[in-house]
Amino acid sequence: MDEQTQNDQGAEFDGRLWDISRLLRTGDVERARVESALLLADAEAAGHDWVADQLLDQWAAQEQSRRSA
Numbered sequence: 001m002d003e004q005t006q007n008d009q010g011a012e013f014d015g016r017l018w019d020i021s022r023l024l025r026t027g028d029v030e031r032a033r034v035e036s037a038l039l040l041a042d043a044e045a046a047g048h049d050w051v052a053d054q055l056l057d058q059w060a061a062q063e064q065s066r067r068s069a
Contacts, residue, residue, distance in 0.1 A: 013043055013051050017058065024062040032062075 016039045023032035036055050043051035 009046050009048060013039065013046075013048055017051065017054050020055070021058050024058060029062075 016035065020032050020035050020039065023029075023035065036059070040052060040055065043049075
């Protein structure tokens, strides 16, 4: 995979992470779960391991805010 493809995929995954973060903030947890699963599958296939770490952080933050609410 060339560098441009890696950069394009990274930008796409960043955008999808932002969408999931927005879904979590607005309380659409079910859709966020579905989108997270799809993103994880795509990121794993593309070899972008950092996406899983970012998703874990987002879900942990959502859980923390749910507990403090």
